[in-house]
Amino acid sequence: MSHDGRAPEQEVLRRFERDRREGDVRPAVGTRGEPARWRRAVRDATVALAGRDWSDSRWSFIFGDDTGYTRPGGSEDQVVEANRRMRGAPDVPQQIQGPVMHPAVWTWEVPLYFWFGGIATGSAFVAAASDLVGDHDSAKVARMVALAAAVPSAPLLIKDLGRPERFLYMLRIFKPRSPMSMGAWCLSFFSSAAGAAVAADLLGREREARAAGAVTAFFGTYLGSYTGVLLSATAVPVWARSKLFLPPIFVCTAVATGAATTRLALAATGTKVGHPTRTALGTVETAAMATELVLSTVNEKRLGRLGESLEQGRPGTLFKLAKWGVRTGLALRFARKRGGPWTHHVASLLYILSGLAFRFAWVGAGRTSAADDEAVARTARTRSHPLTHDPA
Amino acid sequence: MSELAITRPGAERMGFFTDTTTCIGCKACEVACKQWNDLPADGSAFRKGGSYDNTGALGAATWRHVRFVENTQPSEAARADARARLAEGGGGHVPSIPAVSELEGAGSGATAEDLPDLVQWAEDNGTEEVDVAGAVADMERWVFMSDVCKHCTNAGCLDACPTGALIRTEFETVVLQADVCNGCGYCIPSCPFGVVNRDQFDGRAAKCTLCYDRLEDGLEPACAKSCPTDSIQFGPYDELVETAKGRVTALHERGVTDAYLYGAGDADGEQLAGGLGAFFLLTQPPERFGLPAWAESPAQENVPGATLAGLTAAAVAGVLTMASLMASHRRHRTRPRWKRSV
Numbered sequence: 001m002s003h004d005g006r007a008p009e010q011e012v013l014r015r016f017e018r019d020r021r022e023g024d025v026r027p028a029v030g031t032r033g034e035p036a037r038w039r040r041a042v043r044d045a046t047v048a049l050a051g052r053d054w055s056d057s058r059w060s061f062i063f064g065d066d067t068g069y070t071r072p073g074g075s076e077d078q079v080v081e082a083n084r085r086m087r088g089a090p091d092v093p094q095q096i097q098g099p100v101m102h103p104a105v106w107t108w109e110v111p112l113y114f115w116f117g118g119i120a121t122g123s124a125f126v127a128a129a130s131d132l133v134g135d136h137d138s139a140k141v142a143r144m145v146a147l148a149a150a151v152p153s154a155p156l157l158i159k160d161l162g163r164p165e166r167f168l169y170m171l172r173i174f175k176p177r178s179p180m181s182m183g184a185w186c187l188s189f190f191s192s193a194a195g196a197a198v199a200a201d202l203l204g205r206e207r208e209a210r211a212a213g214a215v216t217a218f219f220g221t222y223l224g225s226y227t228g229v230l231l232s233a234t235a236v237p238v239w240a241r242s243k244l245f246l247p248p249i250f251v252c253t254a255v256a257t258g259a260a261t262t263r264l265a266l267a268a269t270g271t272k273v274g275h276p277t278r279t280a281l282g283t284v285e286t287a288a289m290a291t292e293l294v295l296s297t298v299n300e301k302r303l304g305r306l307g308e309s310l311e312q313g314r315p316g317t318l319f320k321l322a323k324w325g326v327r328t329g330l331a332l333r334f335a336r337k338r339g340g341p342w343t344h345h346v347a348s349l350l351y352i353l354s355g356l357a358f359r360f361a362w363v364g365a366g367r368t369s370a371a372d373d374e375a376v377a378r379t380a381r382t383r384s385h386p387l388t389h390d391p392a
Numbered sequence: 393m394s395e396l397a398i399t400r401p402g403a404e405r406m407g408f409f410t411d412t413t414t415c416i417g418c419k420a421c422e423v424a425c426k427q428w429n430d431l432p433a434d435g436s437a438f439r440k441g442g443s444y445d446n447t448g449a450l451g452a453a454t455w456r457h458v459r460f461v462e463n464t465q466p467s468e469a470a471r472a473d474a475r476a477r478l479a480e481g482g483g484g485h486v487p488s489i490p491a492v493s494e495l496e497g498a499g500s501g502a503t504a505e506d507l508p509d510l511v512q513w514a515e516d517n518g519t520e521e522v523d524v525a526g527a528v529a530d531m532e533r534w535v536f537m538s539d540v541c542k543h544c545t546n547a548g549c550l551d552a553c554p555t556g557a558l559i560r561t562e563f564e565t566v567v568l569q570a571d572v573c574n575g576c577g578y579c580i581p582s583c584p585f586g587v588v589n590r591d592q593f594d595g596r597a598a599k600c601t602l603c604y605d606r607l608e609d610g611l612e613p614a615c616a617k618s619c620p621t622d623s624i625q626f627g628p629y630d631e632l633v634e635t636a637k638g639r640v641t642a643l644h645e646r647g648v649t650d651a652y653l654y655g656a657g658d659a660d661g662e663q664l665a666g667g668l669g670a671f672f673l674l675t676q677p678p679e680r681f682g683l684p685a686w687a688e689s690p691a692q693e694n695v696p697g698a699t700l701a702g703l704t705a706a707a708v709a710g711v712l713t714m715a716s717l718m719a720s721h722r723r724h725r726t727r728p729r730w731k732r733s734v
Contacts, residue, residue, distance in 0.1 A: 050610035054406075054626070057612035062622045072634065074641025080659045082640055082652035086677055087685045088662075093677040097461055099449050100682050101586035105577045121706075129714040133721045162575020162595030169555040169574045173396070177691055179699075180578045181554035221710060225702025232698040234581035235548060235690045243694045247702025255709045280720035284713050370581060377679045380584075384686030 090385045098373030100380075101235055104366055109160040111359040113153050114227045115257065117187070118250065118355060120149035121224030122258010124194065126284075128217035130277055131210045138277040140201050141269055142262045143213050146220075147194040149261070153187060179230040186226060190219040224254035231366060237379040238309045238369035239362075245299040246362070252292035257355035259285040260348035273341050282344055286333050289351050292358070293326050306375055315364030318357045325354035395550060396559045403562035405629035406607065408616065408670035409636050410538050412681075413643065413651065415623035417458055417536035421615035422447060425456040428603065428614035449682075450539055452591035455600035456615045461535045461680050537681045538624055540615070541566070541587045541600035542655060543669030544689065549599070551691035552582035557597075564629070565602040565669055573597055584665070584687035602670070629669065633657060639673060650675045654683060665689060 049056050063069035127142035158167040171188065175181035197212035228247030231239040239246065263281040271278050300307045310319050329350035332343045369375055425431065431453045445460035543565045550558045550566050557572035558579060568579075568588070573596040579588045580597065588599040603613035611617070616626035625632060633656045643651035652675075655668025665687045678685050 047609045047611065052610060054607070054610055054612050056610075057616060057626045060612070060617060060622075061625065068642065070635050070638035071642040071645065072638045074638050076637065076657070078644065079637045079640050079653060079657040080662075082644070082649075083654075083658050084662070086650065086652045086674070087654070089677070092685075093679050096679045096682070097459065098682050099586055100679075100684055101584060102449075102451075102580050102589050104581040105590050105592075125710050125713045126717075128710075129717045132714055133717045135717075135721065160577075162577065162590050162597070163573070166555075166574035169557075169572060170576070172572070173554075173556040175554060175556070177551050177695060178554045178578070179691075179695060180552065180576060184554055217710065221703055221706035224709075225706045226699070229695060229698040229702050230578075233552070233691045233694045234578075235584035235687070236581050239581075240690055240694055243698040244701045247698050248705035251702060251705040251709050255713065259713070276720040276724035277717060279724075280717040283720070284716050287712070287716075288709065366581065373682070377684060380684030380686040381679075383688075 087384050090381070092374070092377050092381050096373045096377050098376075099371070100373050100376040101370050103368075103370035104234070104236070104363075106160060106363065108360075109156040111363040112356075113156040113160075114250070114359040114363070115356045116149045116153045116156065117223055117227060118254030118359075119257045119261050119352075120146045120153065120190065120194065121220040121251075121254040122256065122260075122288075123149065123262045124190070124213070124216040124220040124258070125255060126259055126262045126281065127197075127213045131213055133277075135277050136206065136210070138262075138266055138271065138275075139210070139213060141265050141271075143194065143197045143201060143209065143216070145258070145262050145265050146216060147191075147198045149258075150187075150191045150194045154191065157184075157187075179226050179233050182222070183226045183230060186219055186222045190216060190223045193219060225251050231362065234366070235376075236366045236370045237306050237372075237375045238303065239366050241303060241306055241379065242299050245295055245302075249292055249295050249299070249358075252288045252295065253355045253358055256285045256288035256292060257352050259288065260351045263348050264345060264352075267341070267345065282333070282348075285348060285351050286330065289326050289354070290330060293323060293330075296323070296358075306369065306379065309365040309369035309372060309375070310361065313364070313368055315361045315368060318361035318364065322354040322357035322361060325350045325357065329354070396556050398559060398562045400562040405564040405669065406602065406627065407543065407565075407629040407632055407668075408540060408602070408613070409625045409627075409632040409656075409673070410540065410670065411623050411625070411636075411639060411673045412535055412537045413648070413673060413675060414621045415458070415536040415538055416621055417460060417534075418620065419447075419458045420618045420620060421456045421538050421624055422454065422458055424614040424618035425600075426453075428606070429455060429601075431455065431598075450541070450585075450587050450599075451589040452594070452596075452598040455540065455598075457539045459537045459539050459681055461537065461676065535676065535680075537672065537674070538615070538619075539681070540670050541602070542585055542665065542671070543600075543602060544687075545663070545666030545669070546689035546692055547665070548582040548584055548689040548691060549579035549588050551689050552578045554578060561604055563602065563604075563607055565604065565607075567601045567604050568597060568599055570596055570598065582690050584684055584690065586682070633671075636671065636673060643673075648675060654678055 051059075065072075123142045123145040127139045127146060130136070130139035130142060158164045161167055170181070170184040173181065174185060193212050193216040197209050197216055200206075200209035200212055225247045228250035232243035232246050234240060242249075259281045263278060263285060266275070266278050266281070300310055303310075310316060329347040332347040332350070335343065426433070434447060434451065434453055444462070445458070447454055447457050450457045545564075547558070547560075547566045549568075550560065554576060555572055555574055557569045557574075559567055559569060561567050575590055575595040575597060577590050577597065580590060588597050590597045603611070603615075606613055612626045616624045625635070627635075636653055637657050640651050640653060640657070651673060653671060654674050655664050655671030658664070658667075666689075672681075672683075674681060674683075
C-alpha cells in the first residue's frame, strides 16, 4: 500500500522515539541484527496455552463433525471439475480487483548498472578478440574500458539495496536457481579479473594481462546476458513472456555499447582512421545494434497486448527515443564518406545513449506491466486455460 | 534439494484453509496479525476504484488482508429488473450513502463515482423512489476473502532470494529471516501473488511467516486464533485439504455450485505453484479476488530457458566480434601498402 511518500504516523513516532534516545537503538535482548540469545526460565517449559500438536487450534475450531460444515468422503473428481470450471475458463472476468502483483521496487540504479555492465561485457569481448588477432595495444585500451565500466557497477547495486550495509550478504550463498545470486558472484569475478588485467598491464606483465583479459571475457558471457535472465525470471508479464528474447536483446545492447565505447576510446587515444580494429569495431557496433532493433521489433509484435507497456508512458517514450537513436546511428553509418570520421563518432555515441534508453525503458515497462492488473490476469488465464481445459 | 530448508524429524506440513463462504469481513485476523507481529498500520486510504476496503493490499506491514469484493456495477439483469419494479410503482426512498460525503470530506480522493453506483442508478432512472434493499440484493453478493501468503510448494520468492534470507521451515512454510535480508527486492516481482513487499522505512522485505514463532511453541497462528467464524482454519495440511474437499461437496449439494478450491484439490499438472500451503475456498473467479488463474515459480519456469538463450547469444556475439576483427585485420594485411592509411 502506498504512503504517498509520507511516513505513516507510527513511523513518525518511531523516528521521534529514536531521535529522542539519541541513536541508542540497542535491542533489549541480544545484538542488533543478530538472533537474540535468551533462555527460557524453565528449561523445555511450554508457553501458556501451548498444547501438543497445536491442540489449541482444535479447541477453537467451531465446526464439528455434526455441524454439516463439511461432507467427508466426497468425490475427488467433483473438486477437480469445480476447480477447472472456475480457473480454466478461457475468458478473464469483467472485473478484476487488483492489485494482483507488486511491481519491482528498483530505482534508477538498476538500469544504469545494466548499462555499465553491458559496456564492461562488450569491451571485455573486444579486448579478448584484439588479443587473439595480435593487436595488443587496442586490447590494453579495451581492458581499461572494461574496468572503468565495471567499477561503478557494484556501488550502484549496493545503493539500490534496502539495507546497503548488508551488501556482502549477497555472497553468503551460491544459488544457481537465483539469477540475482549468480549475477552478484559473476560481477565479483568479472570485476576482479578486469582489475587484475589492468593491474598486469600497468606492471607490464603482458602474458598475465592477456590471460586475465580472457577470463574477464569468459565471465562477460554471463554478465552480459544474466541481466535479461534476471528480468525474465519474474512474474512480470512483459518480462516473463519475453524470456527467450530479452537475454539476447541485452547481449546485443551490451556488445554494441561496449564496442562503441571502446571505439571512441581508441579514437581518443590516437588510433588512426582505417586501423583494422577501429574499422572492425564500427562493424560490430552497427551489426549488434541492428540485430537489437530487429529482435526488439519482433518481440514487441509477438507480445501483442502485453507489448503496450513498452509503448505507453515514460518507458514508451524512452523506447521510441532509443529506437530512433539506433536508426539515426545506422543512417549515419551508411552515409559515410561525406562527414568524415565525426559521423561515425556521432553514430557510436548514439548507440551508447540508445543502449542506456533501452535499459531504462525495459525496467520501466516492467513496472507498468506489473501494475496492469488486466495484463497480469490475462497472462495467467492464457496459461491456465489450455492446462485445465477439458477436451470432452 | 536446492532450497534452503530446516528439517526436523516428526514435523509435518502445516497450512491455512481460508473459507470465503464463512468470512464476515470483520478484519479481526488483520488486527491480530499486526498485534502479534508488531506491524505498523499502513495508514487509512480506501482502495482505488471505489471500495470500503481501507487496507488495499498485502504488503510489508500487512501480512493478512481482508479483501472486500464489491460488485460496483449492477448486472444488466439487475437493471432490467429494477426498471420493471419502478414501472410497477414499487420501491422506496434512496438514502444518501453516508460514505460518499465522508470519503470526500476525508480527502481520500474517492468520489461518488467510485462507489457502488446506487446513486447513479437512481439518477439514470429519473427518480428517488428506488427499492434500495432490492437493488443491493440484486447486485452480486458482497464477498470477503482473507488473503495471506500462499506458502507455495514452488515458491517464487524463495527461488529468487540471493541471500538465503527466505527459507523453507520444517512445517514446509516459507519464512523470511529479517536478520539476513538485505533488501535487494528481487522477491517482490518474483511473487506471482503480490504478497511480499519491501518496507520503505525499514528497507527489508517482509511477509507472513505463518506465525513460525507461535508454531514452534505449539500455538496456532494469530489470525486463525482470532477468526470468529473459522473462515481461517489452521492445521496439518493433509487434514485441511480433506476438510476443504468435503466442504466443496457439501456446498455443491446445497446448491452453491460455484464453490471451488484455489490452490488445493487440483489434478496433477494443474496445481498452482505446485500446490498452495495456504489455500482458499472461493465462489467467484479468482481474478475477482485479485488472484491469478495460474501461477508457477517464475524462476523455476524461466531461468533455464532464458539462461540458455542468453549464454548462446553471448557466445555467438563473442565469436562474431572475434571473426569481425580477424577479417578486418586480414583485409588490412593483404591490402597494398600504399592504400594503408595508418
